[in-house]
Amino acid sequence: MSEKYGKLQQQFLCCYPVNKMAWSSVKLPLNWDEQQELLAATCGHPMNRRHPVRRSYLEAFLKQLMHLLKDQEDVHDDIYSRLCGGLGEGKGSGSGSGSGTSYAYKHYLISPGAHITLRECNSFVSEGTTGLCTWEAALALADYVLQHRDLVSGKNIVELGAGAGLVGILLKLPGLELKTGQVLLTDGSEPCVQLMRENIALNFHNTPVEEMPQAEQLDWDAVAEFPWKSHADTDLLLAADVIYDDSQFDALLGALDYFYTRRGGQLETLLASTVRNVDTLHKFMTLLGLHGYKVTPCANVSACASHFCRDHTAAVQIISIRR
Numbered sequence: 001m002s003e004k005y006g007k008l009q010q011q012f013l014c015c016y017p018v019n020k021m022a023w024s025s026v027k028l029p030l031n032w033d034e035q036q037e038l039l040a041a042t043c044g045h046p047m048n049r050r051h052p053v054r055r056s057y058l059e060a061f062l063k064q065l066m067h068l069l070k071d072q073e074d075v076h077d078d079i080y081s082r083l084c085g086g087l088g089e090g091k092g093s094g095s096g097s098g099s100g101t102s103y104a105y106k107h108y109l110i111s112p113g114a115h116i117t118l119r120e121c122n123s124f125v126s127e128g129t130t131g132l133c134t135w136e137a138a139l140a141l142a143d144y145v146l147q148h149r150d151l152v153s154g155k156n157i158v159e160l161g162a163g164a165g166l167v168g169i170l171l172k173l174p175g176l177e178l179k180t181g182q183v184l185l186t187d188g189s190e191p192c193v194q195l196m197r198e199n200i201a202l203n204f205h206n207t208p209v210e211e212m213p214q215a216e217q218l219d220w221d222a223v224a225e226f227p228w229k230s231h232a233d234t235d236l237l238l239a240a241d242v243i244y245d246d247s248q249f250d251a252l253l254g255a256l257d258y259f260y261t262r263r264g265g266q267l268e269t270l271l272a273s274t275v276r277n278v279d280t281l282h283k284f285m286t287l288l289g290l291h292g293y294k295v296t297p298c299a300n301v302s303a304c305a306s307h308f309c310r311d312h313t314a315a316v317q318i319i320s321i322r323r
């Protein structure tokens, strides 16, 4: 696969905003073969042909490419034909689930030999949840885990509010060899749990069940009723972008109290939050203190060390919680 267009490829496959893509890596003019190479690295990539990104994203990408080539005499026919709907390959571009919700795929290229394909909802809020797509805080948490592999190695891990499943899937991805113990992805929303299971199936072909993450429905209010006996003791809790609605704070703290009452000092929680409203985050931090938790801020992974295409200007706060 094209080295020359590697960054654009990584960005295209995970639907990184078209106006922020590494277009400066494209040295103009592009001859016919180079245009073909660029298309093969992006829309023609086998992952995209099998599980396409959303149609509106593809169109925005192709329009930007045509704009880039506007001063050239030769613009490859494939650019026009793909833009005019000639794609016709693969399945599920903008496809519905039968519920009227529209879904498409994103591919997160993490390192050579390690990538995650996720089916995600095309809207930020759908079916009564915000969890059917991947949020910035999940990417930041995934980056943090990849930089601190010792934090997850040998640990039995539960993810709360796991949404589409990126972090939990990454923890068990064979190509990354993170050597985690049992990984349980949970969410209170049933559509999220269905989507996580679908995404687990997409990423773990021919993998023995015990080597795969599991996904179960878990509402923070009902943590005590969950059949924990059939799961290993939890060493690490993870959660990304779950601090935005203060009506859920009591439930989340109740869930944390439940875990820490069982595991005490053996348990650590890593919580990644996008800083949208400082007051909301501050309120949660105050409640953590009142519940007897010690909070340690963790350094975010810098843009140059990041394994993901993400917006490093968006403030994401990662904290470690212990009691």
Ligand SMILES: C[S@@+](CC[C@H](N)C(=O)[O-])C[C@H]1O[C@@H](n2cnc3c(N)ncnc32)[C@H](O)[C@@H]1O
Residues within 6 Å of the ligand: 129, 130, 131, 132, 133, 134, 135, 136, 137, 138, 160, 161, 162, 163, 164, 187, 188, 189, 192, 218, 219, 220, 221, 239, 240, 241, 242, 248, 251
């Ligand atoms: C903004 S999404 C974040 C999803 C994912 N962690 C990410 O960062 O991409 C918040 C998630 O928390 C879940 N959630 C919210 N309140 C919950 C509760 N009381 N119990 C369990 N899950 C809850 C939602 O269903 C949703 O999937």
